[in-house]
Amino acid sequence: MAGYFTPHLDPMPAAVPPPVGTVTHANRRSRVLVPSSLACLSTLPTVNLTAGCLHGCVYCYARAYSGYPGDGVAVLYEDLPQRLERELSRAKSRPHAVYFSPSSDLFQPHPDIQRCAEEVLEILFRHRVGVVFLTKGAIAEASMRLLETHAGLVQAQVGLLSTDAALASTFEPGAASPPARLEQMRRLVAAGIPTVARVDPILPGISDGDEAFDRLFRAVRDTGVRDASAGILYTRPGIVAGLRRASGSMASRVPAMLSRFPGERNMGLRGAGTTVIALPEQERMQIIERVSRHAIEHGIRLRVCACKNADIASGTCGIAGAWRRPMRSHQLTLSL
Numbered sequence: 001m002a003g004y005f006t007p008h009l010d011p012m013p014a015a016v017p018p019p020v021g022t023v024t025h026a027n028r029r030s031r032v033l034v035p036s037s038l039a040c041l042s043t044l045p046t047v048n049l050t051a052g053c054l055h056g057c058v059y060c061y062a063r064a065y066s067g068y069p070g071d072g073v074a075v076l077y078e079d080l081p082q083r084l085e086r087e088l089s090r091a092k093s094r095p096h097a098v099y100f101s102p103s104s105d106l107f108q109p110h111p112d113i114q115r116c117a118e119e120v121l122e123i124l125f126r127h128r129v130g131v132v133f134l135t136k137g138a139i140a141e142a143s144m145r146l147l148e149t150h151a152g153l154v155q156a157q158v159g160l161l162s163t164d165a166a167l168a169s170t171f172e173p174g175a176a177s178p179p180a181r182l183e184q185m186r187r188l189v190a191a192g193i194p195t196v197a198r199v200d201p202i203l204p205g206i207s208d209g210d211e212a213f214d215r216l217f218r219a220v221r222d223t224g225v226r227d228a229s230a231g232i233l234y235t236r237p238g239i240v241a242g243l244r245r246a247s248g249s250m251a252s253r254v255p256a257m258l259s260r261f262p263g264e265r266n267m268g269l270r271g272a273g274t275t276v277i278a279l280p281e282q283e284r285m286q287i288i289e290r291v292s293r294h295a296i297e298h299g300i301r302l303r304v305c306a307c308k309n310a311d312i313a314s315g316t317c318g319i320a321g322a323w324r325r326p327m328r329s330h331q332l333t334l335s336l
Contacts, residue, residue, distance in 0.1 A: 021054045021072035021174065023110050028077040032084045033095065036102055041319060044099045044132065047084075049116050051075040053104040055136055055174040058246045059201055062103040064238030071245075074104070076112055081119040088127045097130030097153075099319070107137035109174055114140040125150045134159060134198060134319065138176040139184055148191040156188045156195045157229075157319065162207045163219050170248030171203070182223055189224035197300075198319075199291065200231035204260055204279055206253050208287050213294035221298040229303045229319065230291050232284050234276040235261055278309075285312055 033045035052069040053062065062068055069075050077083075088094055100106040106117050121143060124131055131147075136159040139147070147154050162168060163178045176184070188195045197220045202208050220228060235243075235258070243254050261277050278284065288304055295302035306313040 021056065021074065021110075023050075023054070023074050023076050023112055024069075025078045025112075026075050027079045028083050032080055032087055033098060036099070041099055041102065044097055045095050046099045046102045047080075047120070048101045048104045049077060049080060049106060049113060049120065050104045050108065051077075053174075054108045054110055054113070055105055055172060057136070057172045057175065058242040059171060059203070059233055059239060060242065061234075061236070061239060063242045064236040065103060068238070071242075074108060074110070074113065076110075076116060078112075078116070081116065081123060084120060085123050088123065088129065094127055094129055097132055097155075098124065100131065100133040100135075105135050105137050105175075106133050107135045107139045107143065109137065114143065118143045118146065121146050125153055128153070130154070132319075133157065136160075136172055136175040136181065138180050144184075144187065147188070147193060151192045154193045156185075156193050157198045158185050158188075158195065159198045159200065160185075160216065160220065161199070161201075161203070162212060163215050164207075164212070166249045167207060170246055170250035173248070178219075182219055185220070185223040185225050194227075195223075195225050197225050197228040198230075199228055200305075201233035202230060202287055202291065203233055203257060204283065204287065205257050206250065208290065210290065210294070213291055214297075217294050217298040217300050220300060226299060227301050227303075228295055229305060230288070230295075231305050231308050232279060232287055233257075234278045234308060236276055281312055284309060288312070 032047055034047070036042065036044075036046045051067055052074040053060065054072070054074050056071060107114065118140065121131065125146065130153045131150075132155045134157040147156070158181050159175075160178065160181055161172060163182075165178060168175065168178050175181075185195055185197065199216065217228070240258060243258065246254055260279060260283070262280065263277075266275070266278060279287075288309075292302050292304075304313045305319070
């Protein structure tokens with residue numbers, strides 16, 4: 001389609017990328033299991049292994065947080081596994097599942113973070129606590145085997161902005177390549193783990209073309225994934241600053257994209273008590289119609305989160321999963 005890039009794939013998926021940025025270590029000063037203010041995460045406690053994230057996604061909303069440590073920096077809470085063990089052991093009622101991660105990523109490209117992720121997963125599975133995670137990273141083999149072994153306690157969501165390598169390297173410079181993420185999705189599905197492709201954020205005028213959506217959902221379908229969720233980019237001053245610092249072959253498209261956003265803060269995030277700058281309603285509706293049509297054409301069930309689009313959508317994007325407790329048993333199973 002005229003005006004949009006032509007997506008392409010890298011040749012072969014890579015292993016965990018080499019370390020990118022700086023990791024510092026600190027002790028946790030608060031509880032590990034933290035409730036979220038977002039309506040779609042209100043049913044689960046959430047966990048962040050780090051403050052900051054080495055994926056460096058230039059559109060990340062966490063850039064607007066007061067505790068954001070800066071670009072290329074992640075603060076690893078090295079005592080988090082021990083604190084998590086104590087919280088679970090002392091709890092009168094353990095959570096049925098937890099969510100990773102509201103403002104970072106469980107699988108970042110650094111060995112210390114990957115080892116911590118593995119240890120935390122081991123603790124949760126030992127306590128029979130389910131895990132819902134959203135990642136754009138490369139899952140280390142040890143953690144992948146843990147997930148496969150405990151498939152009944154896992155729901156996976158893999159962020160996939162595009163199948164285009166140039167776009168991914170511009171907007172998600174430290175994340176796993178699109179082919180690596182697709183291969184992980186294929187492996188998670190093969191293990192019997194319910195897996196969702198999270199197409200979020202859609203970048204207006206950059207990743208929302210018909211050809212781009214067709215290639216994206218064709219690739220998702222080929223992994224065996226049949227569910228997806230979608231969200232459209234919104235901005236705040238911190239996010240705008242990150243986008244303007246983007247480098248790479250696709251960075252020249254950023255000014256035109258930002259010019260489409262109105263200057264005032266015009267939309268509230270459901271449950272978050274804050275406002276953001278969103279595209280005009282009609283433009284968002286057109287994008288949602290287009291992404292929904294292409295998902296359906298490839299046999300993909302698509303959800304649009306109402307937390308980010310309260311004026312035009314209802315329901316949830318399913319980010320917290322759908323869990324139930326069987327009667328007379330502490331074993332957790334997924335209910336899709």
